[in-house]
Amino acid sequence: MSVLESFVVTLFSMSIVFFVLAFLWALIKILSTVLKHFENRKSENTAAQVATGMQAAVAAASEIGSVASISAGQVKLIDVDEKTAAMIMAIVSHESQIPLSELSFKSIKAL
Amino acid sequence: MSVLESFVVTLFSMSIVFFVLAFLWALIKILSTVLKHFENRKSENTAAQVATGMQAAVAAASEIGSVASISAGQVKLIDVDEKTAAMIMAIVSHESQIPLSELSFKSIKAL
Amino acid sequence: MSVLESFVVTLFSMSIVFFVLAFLWALIKILSTVLKHFENRKSENTAAQVATGMQAAVAAASEIGSVASISAGQVKLIDVDEKTAAMIMAIVSHESQIPLSELSFKSIKAL
Amino acid sequence: MFVDALKTIWSDSGFAALAWKECIMIGVAFFLIYLAIVKKFEPLLLLPIAFGMLLVNLPLSGLMNEPAEGSSGPGGLLHYLYMGVKLGIYPSLIFLGIGAMTDFGPLIARPSSLFMGAGAQFGIFAAFIIASALGFDPQEASSIGIIGGADGPTAIYLTTRLAPDLLPAIAIAAYSYMALIPMIQPPLMRLITTKKEREIKMEQLREVSKLEKICFPIIVSVFCILLLPSVAPLIGMLMLGNLFRESGVVERLSETAQNALINIVTIFLGVTVGATAVADRFLRLQTLMIIGLGLLAFMFSTVGGLLIGKLMCWLSGGKINPLIGSAGVSAVPMAARVSQIEGQKANKSNYLLMHAMGPNVAGVIGSAVAAGILLALFG
Amino acid sequence: MFVDALKTIWSDSGFAALAWKECIMIGVAFFLIYLAIVKKFEPLLLLPIAFGMLLVNLPLSGLMNEPAEGSSGPGGLLHYLYMGVKLGIYPSLIFLGIGAMTDFGPLIARPSSLFMGAGAQFGIFAAFIIASALGFDPQEASSIGIIGGADGPTAIYLTTRLAPDLLPAIAIAAYSYMALIPMIQPPLMRLITTKKEREIKMEQLREVSKLEKICFPIIVSVFCILLLPSVAPLIGMLMLGNLFRESGVVERLSETAQNALINIVTIFLGVTVGATAVADRFLRLQTLMIIGLGLLAFMFSTVGGLLIGKLMCWLSGGKINPLIGSAGVSAVPMAARVSQIEGQKANKSNYLLMHAMGPNVAGVIGSAVAAGILLALFG
């Protein structure tokens, strides 16, 4: 293959790469817009529900003891002291062989 | 295949199905009867052994501290507060991706 | 195969087995000696480093609370009470289906 | 020149080759993905099946291509993974895992559950009769009937042996109706049983000894395989898995059979079964008929189980709640839960779940036996 | 007589058959083991590759032998395990696992990341041009270029299809340079971007809804496979894995795809790719050229990503930090971490990691697309 030809291949291929990914960009944009539209309509009701749900959860937690909700990265600690939580994460990390930095707990609760 | 033939196949096949499962029914009945007979003879000795074994276990637990044996579903908590146990179960459930309702711990002990 | 032949095979084969394993013995001996030599040179520096490292770790641990570093088999407990550690090990053992006697934790720290 | 090149890429692309049939198939795949994710219709199988169907209907992907003869080029990815379906390996391995997950205790405690598990195979043959009358040949009619067994691996195993062309339609129908059990069964249950029957509380099941549980899979294997040798790969593996579970000495193997192995096989099975759903094979009147007949099969099976339940209720002097009969269709544990729910609707303090597990697991054996008979007759 | 026997064993042993070429290869294997263990160069793949290389260069082991024709004797162990590479099965299954591990959220939140993921494929074609000029044929040049995709399974998949002879060199180069990303990229990043650009703090990404995350893999599959059918095994499996992850209804399958399945396949893939590195195929000038061209490919890809980053920085009025462009080479998540580190060097309070994850995962799609184009052109 001559160098000229390889340049043509390159130009052509890079264009396709850009074209494909640009098209994906457009698709995602459209998707997001459409879904946003849909969800907006739903969200008002849901928001209310979530609020009451949260209150219930908080109330429940309070019954047991003092609420200490701390956010550390992806972790939400609800009524658990940081020390215990860190320990738990260390154990699970050790046991599951996932580096701590990649572990994500949504929340650790003391029920 | 004519409809008549298919009726014959059906009658024949359902009979076999019933015959096979009825035979299995008989086999299980026989098995249970035979095994019951066997086990009855063994059980008296064993019962005594279990009793003493339980006493020993209770005694051992008492040495360590106060015994708080609470039964929650399949879980027996021996000298562990409920809070800790629930936390542990939540972690293991999260980590092993088994819904909490399906997890069964025989017991959680603080040694 | 005549019995004589089979004796010859046996003598020959056992010699090879011994020869191979004797050679491995020699290789391991050499390896150990060489590595010892290497490591001796490094160790003095490292020892110092480890010491300071340990001090730092201890200091860090002290900041949080009282240090209780107990060695139980392969487990080093840093600022964790034995009860908690044993419980953790029991859980992990149960969950991972590894008998407790085969589980080895390098350390359980309360961060 | 650039425009030319783009034109070439376009003409070599799937867009150019896309026909309306494939578009419909893609739409069907989307619908199945929706059912799997949003409606949670047996997602472990329907999601891979739907995605396999999606992939194979995007033209020119060549995912199911056989290796070209005389060429060294390899075949498509899914062609190779499909081997495990074609050779009957995956369904058997899934049964190994199911066996390791199944507790036959309730069945051993009340072996008469087996009769309900037998009665609930009636739908298989009812659908067989109708399918035959509609012009399907016996092999096809058998494969359609087996949908009424409400047991995915059995249905897939039998269909690959007897009517591989119908595989995707039958697999999809089987898993979809299994997911629809909570809608299909309750009306029939209320129709066939009286309120008084539904209120019956059952005696607690006796405890089953470990020894019984260990002997059970061995006895079932020996007897069923001796009588119906063709059922060996299904019953044999189901019972091996159960023996792993109950023996208590090979927990490693039991654990792997229930997790890594069954999951890997499920992925491969689902995707490749879905990948057999090419437009030409799927978009036929047949497929609609299969879907209709599958529903009938489920309904007749439910009725069959309930009728045996009623009979046993009467024979036992009202000790057996006929609602547990419908659990005999298998669809473990969904059908047993439906029995529980209906029982509690009639009588709040009624707990039928454990009682329904007996017919439920009996139904698995029953379907496998029925499949064995059909294989022996038409294989 | 004993001495005779020993002589025979000796002459049948590998010691007698050991040539200097094999010794060099064994040395190379040792060096790669050293890199994998001590320097932690992508050990999950480099360690099996290195060990496979070691085993296959110990003479007469026959591990890669095909079964002798006309004989019933079996072939070598690695010959059979290698089938999964040859048939393109392993790379696809690894992509299934990678898909299940990948969070495309940051990409969906800022889809313009895709342009950086596209720009960072430039190295593939830069290396392609140079390799062509150096006399490699187009298939070989494509395989060499794909090293610049910084994506192991894609590189292995394309190379087995286009230039299987170069497989070991390309796989080793790809994984080695991926491990060297923290050394290759920073100088180029500092060279191409200004201090001011590097200090740019980016707006927090919006939250992405679950529904978007579920639709994403489906849309990407459909569109990419329609346009480039040859990319189906890679993109299809990547997106199936991601759908398993995001659907939330098949956690069992997702978990197995991320663990047991990908690990088993990684072992087999690594060892057998290493086992293709026999002396005669590896100890050539070509291999050195591939290693050199691979480095160039990585560098050009980095530059490509950065330049698009700069362009987007300018177009967005300084809202986008061009440092995240270099993450477009993929090498997930190493390249994104490098962006984070360089960003923080310029401005202590700069957190680019999540922003760089967008181009990073876009790069995976970009490389697969590039591979699809090369397959379409030269396959």
Place this chain on the structure above:
Amino acid sequence: MFVDALKTIWSDSGFAALAWKECIMIGVAFFLIYLAIVKKFEPLLLLPIAFGMLLVNLPLSGLMNEPAEGSSGPGGLLHYLYMGVKLGIYPSLIFLGIGAMTDFGPLIARPSSLFMGAGAQFGIFAAFIIASALGFDPQEASSIGIIGGADGPTAIYLTTRLAPDLLPAIAIAAYSYMALIPMIQPPLMRLITTKKEREIKMEQLREVSKLEKICFPIIVSVFCILLLPSVAPLIGMLMLGNLFRESGVVERLSETAQNALINIVTIFLGVTVGATAVADRFLRLQTLMIIGLGLLAFMFSTVGGLLIGKLMCWLSGGKINPLIGSAGVSAVPMAARVSQIEGQKANKSNYLLMHAMGPNVAGVIGSAVAAGILLALFG
């Protein structure tokens, strides 16, 4: 008519085809299941083997059938799963897992353990001589002898290569005697060693550095495979697994090799090895002879290990307790535990377990080397 149909089903069923030979085989299978579950005889392998034996001796199941030539019908399930045994893949993969589970530390700390591991291979050749004298051909005699290696995968690997007809008998003998180690060895240990020798307390083993543990598998692979190329699949995979373990950088792979992979392979290996035990092949005088010779092989191996132990005790001036010699038969970790128990019987404060682990793991290498020699001589 119904009676006719039932007659047909009966005549097509396994009951009609059941001969007394199969009944005996089924009885043997029951006995092995009993040993596996109740007596806990190496249940991980004996249970699948026994169940495979049970299944294949239920007539007409066709589980081991080859696909009919010229027909498109598939072969039996176990026929396909058996491929991994026939091609030598499963034993190698089991060795990968065993390698990942094995700590060679005690062997590295006291490499002289290797001599006991060598001496304990004596039973292999003792049984070989007797088997030859009894008229077995060299291939068969080798396979019978390897039972004395007390190492299942090695025995299975060698037997599939040299005398596949004897596979079930040899596998069953090997695993049964391994389970019987606590009964076979102690009398011989007390016979050969004096009370005073048994009381010897050994010095604590030195700590072994991580670097030594990493170099060990590499050195052993290179040297053993160079000298005996035919042993590559076993030693190579064993040492690769160990390198996964000791390198500390591929814990994912090590974990999978020790769990999902080895468990899956164990299930397939066990069931299919059992499934080779058809009546005609198993119910011969040969099988009884193999069982007898296997016991002799175990006994001679124990004696060989002990004698070397005594020699080393004497050479070391009484520092080495000869009881650890018998652990050289491998059968990890059972044989080492027997040494521990006997040591403590002689002297309550005697802890030999870690010391016995050295010869124990050396025995694994020793058996593989012996297998390599036999393969080189008679393969």
